[in-house]
Amino acid sequence: MSVASSTKPSSSSSPQPARAGDERLARVGIVARLLQRPELGALIGAVAVYILFATVDATPGHLFSSIAGMQNWTDAASTYGIMAVAVAMLMIGGEFDLSAGVMTGTCGLLLGMLITRDQLNVWLSIAIVLVFAAIIGTVNGILVVRTKLPSFIITLATFFVLRGVDVGVTRILTNTVRFDISDQAPGFASAQVIFGSTFYAPYNFQDAVLWWVGVTVIATWVLTQTTFGNWIYAVGGDANAARSVGVPVARTKIILFIGTAVSAALVGTMVALRFKGIQSGQGVGLEFFYIIAAVVGGCLLTGGYGSAIGASLGALIIGFAQIGIIFANWDSNWYYTFLGVILFLAVGVNTLVRRRAASSRR
């Protein structure tokens, strides 16, 4: 910095220079600090929903709050969680991806096609699927950035295109609505260990749970500890301000779209390898669950605010509800109503939080 401090005596209006030891870094209370966190609402919600379903649990031996029950709800939550984290990052960056759900199906089906029809090695097929997903993500991103149309519309179009392709191509190639994957395919065994197997023996937790935790940790690191994370918050918070200080807005957004698409490829791979095949309708409609998880986790629909841990907690709540309603012997249709109410509450809380964060402290 070239500017030396002024040699002139300061005028009466300028403040006195600080006393060196004057650290007015007042202790910000734990409570105040917690209230600043976007995931607080989701944490409280998760605890409340857990207590609710642990209480209404009608299974003998209170399965919901046992380790076996935990296996159940982590299984349900894991793939939602992986996607919700990616979708949350994109939402923080100010965009939506409605094609995220159907992409899991498209990628799983492509994997099935490469393994079953083209007899490719499973690992090679996974690599191809990841590249394919990255391309779709790039296309989504470039379309959004170039056309300046809302990503809601662009990815809705992608959603429908892919949905048609999924069913159409599967029909043409298999005459059915399903791609089977033979466990005799080269590389299948080793790939399944990584993507579609279980761990922690008597309980058999799904591999996807580990992926979920891993993705959440990495996303949290990226969002809070890296330059790119700073850019994500900035492009979602105020793209013009970000651009004016030199943040590559378009590139940041495109990378985020690639992120959701590649996450979808991971989830599609997990589903396909775990069930040794995949339905052509896989993933359709799930995009809303991802968005619910992200919003419940504290993401603002307008961008610029949210967290990966929050999105994971949101996915956990979905998992609780999905399993808890079954264990409680309720009609499973209430599941949707329940999620709707949770979403309402979350949006209400988020709006309050945002008002706190964005308005002046007087």
Add this chain to the structure above:
Amino acid sequence: MSETNTSERDRVPLLEVRHVSKYFGSVIALRDISMRVGAGEVTCVLGDNGAGKSTLIKILSGVHQYDEGEMLLEGVPVHFSGPREARAAGISVVFQDLATVPLMSIWRNFFLGSEPTVGIGPARKLNTGFAKKVMREEMHKMGIDVRDPNQTVGTLSGGERQAVAIARAVYFGAKILILDEPTSALGVRQSGIVLKYVVQARERGLGVIFITHNPHHAFPVGDRFVLLNRGRLMGSYEKNETSLDELTKMMAGGEELERLSRELQKMSADAGLQEVARELVDESRQSAQGDIT
């Protein structure tokens, strides 16, 4: 501040434009404008809407290229091809509304686009401690004690937000600070705070170009006043050559203000309008006395 600047301040200003003109097709946006700013000086550019203030900023900050005349940076002719080049040369613009991201913390805003990092490869991370420390130091130089660096910029007042943008520009090596209508959206008290920062930037040896349409804000802090009207230079004055009264009058303020206040008073069935009229009367009276400072 280099030595040449302090000793020869009047002869070699930090930034000077001479007889600059800018055309957009057949439209004359600016015609024959000359102005300068030295280190430790505030040059105020005054003009009503459409006077050409923003075109002038855009030329100074490299967004537009001028068609005639010349621009000298520390005595050397320059022709910026874009805003990046101007910024690299030490010219920083603080836009009123583009300054900061409200939902992000102060320290993240401060270093946005130029984040300090530690570590290499995948372990490369933001140097959070350094960023917070520098931000607090720099804000302190502006006279703001940031107690919680994680506080979002949205919780700051309008004046303080401008301060963040100014402190950031200064920290990243700005020698010339262009403030685009920094007070126009602010209340009286907040405007006062921003003016304080203008003075502070000046005292730290920066050349400040302060764009405004409010002579009451310009006069107390300015060393030199450049008046624009419809793309032309209406006048250029040193502080001792003019007064607030004169400035206000020249900006089509004074007489029109009085007439306007009388008209408003006549139709003042409305209590709110009466209030406005009273304020206008006050203002025109103040400008008649010509001593705000």
